[in-house]
Each structure stands twice: as structure tokens, then as C-alpha cells.
Amino acid sequence: MSTTIPGAATAEGSLPTQRGYWGTVGYRLRYDPVTLFFAALLLLIILSAIFAPLLAPFDPYQESIIRRLKPPGFRGHMLGTDELGRDVLSRLLHGGRITLLMGMVPVLVATLIGGGLGLVAGFAGGVVNAVIMRVMDVFYAFPSVLLAVAISGAMGGGVGNGMIAxxxxxxxxxxxxxETATTQVRNLDFVDAARATGAPLRLVLWHHVLGNVLGPVLIYASSLTSVSVILASGLSFLGLGVKPPEPDWGLMLNALRQAIYVSPLVCAMPGIAILLTSISMNMLSDGLRSAMDVRS
Incomplete structure (x- = not known):
């Protein structure tokens, strides 16, 4: 599949540049300043979490009663201190590691499992489709937030159980x-032609079906990442995720909420981190959706 990019000719009289589908997606993303800005912001957040031990100015576990709930800038504490006198910036950097891990890994695993099941259900149809999709409908009967809380609570909480939930x-x-994307693709002419030539089923799925299903699945998965970060923080806020004294944005919100009238700016820091991460992921998902839309 190739796409002609208008105005891409390099010399007078030469033919326009021919780009493949993914080349066109990359070309569109490269000239989308909003998406690039939020992609850079998200990359900065991820890198700051990865290199938290090198960037954190203080030990995130070190407590000091005399430094409780100090404002930003107090004796080198750029974002202030929490209810136990621990440096907020250091805990935000270290807490981002667990929050982002709990937010991204479940979406990645769910994409592999759910995408694979949907591909099989959509291509096989019939009884296989009915069995798989009716099982999925059982989960649809419950709101995602309540389902995550119920599963995590039943399993006893913790990072691992929260990620499973x-x-x-x-x-x-x-x-x-x-499943919807596969059902739309399986009866198209090029798939029928591949079957008529006697191509093995795995090759038909890999070369002809998966490439057309991958785009919608990736776009939807990218939009779920921000939801996953919020839900992961929510589980920790409710005590079903990360356990004290480990740093986590949701857990920090829960611990600081009682001091909101004493030091509101410090209490808002974990929420601001969650907000910036969620917005960055949403904007990146919107940019990816626009870039992968072949009709635009």
C-alpha cells in the first residue's frame, strides 16, 4: 500500500514521492506540532521516571518531622515536603516508575490477548465468534472502574494484582x-484471492488481515493508556495498589488529602503529574488517530 504525498517532489518535473502506509503515518506525525509537543512531554515524564535514582535530589523514604508540609523551595525542596517531611519531587520521580508501569503494562498485555482473541473470533466466525464474544460481554456488564476495584480487592491488592485486574x-x-475490524476485512477481495491461491491460514492472517486490523487496535490501545494510568492511581488511592511507604502518585494523593487546607500546592503535585501524563497520552492518541486515517 503506497500513498502519494502532495508537494513532495524534490525537483521540477520529477514524480511525487511515493511513501508506504507507515511512511505516510510518520510523515504526518512529523509535521503535527501539537502531537510532537505532547509526545516530547510524555517522553520527558517517562525518562524522568526511568532515571529517577539519578535525578531525585533527596532520598524519597527519608522522613523528618521538623520539615513536615513545607512549601516549595524550602531548603532545596523544589516542590516542598509531604506529611512526613519527605521530599515531594523525589517521591514524584520514583512514584512515576510504578504508576507508569501499572498504567502501560496492562494495556500492552491486554492488546496482545484481546487483539488475538478478537482476530480469531472475527476471522473464524460462527460458533467460535459467539463463544468468545459472549464471554467478553460478561465483562461488559460491569463498569470498568468497579470491575477493576472488585478484581483487585478480591485478589488482595498489591502492584501485581492491580496490574492483573x-x-x-x-x-x-x-x-x-x-473482532469488528477483522469481520470487516475477512470477506474483502484480496483476502478471498489469498485463500483461492491456497495460502496457509497463518499467512493469510499475518500478511493480509493483521495489517488492516493492527491500526484500529493500536489507536484504541493508545487511548486506553491514559485511562489505565488514572485507574492505576485510583487503585493506589483506595489502598488496593501500591502499599506504603512505596512512592506512587495515587498513594501520595491519598496521604496528602488530609493536609489540603494546610498546604494545598504541595497536595496538588501528584494530581498535576497524573493530569499531565493523562493529557499527553490522550493528545498523542488523537494525533496517531489522525495520522493513521487513510481517508484524510
């Missing part, structure tokens, strides 16, 4: 998107 929540919608 979020994965189970995201599998059904990703499966539905993959």
Missing part, C-alpha cells in the same frame, strides 16, 4: 475492536 478490564474492549 487492569489487564482483565481492558481485554474485552480491545477484543471487540479487533
Amino acid at each position: 487492569l489487564t482483565l478490564v481492558f481485554i474485552p474492549p480491545l477484543c471487540r475492536v479487533a
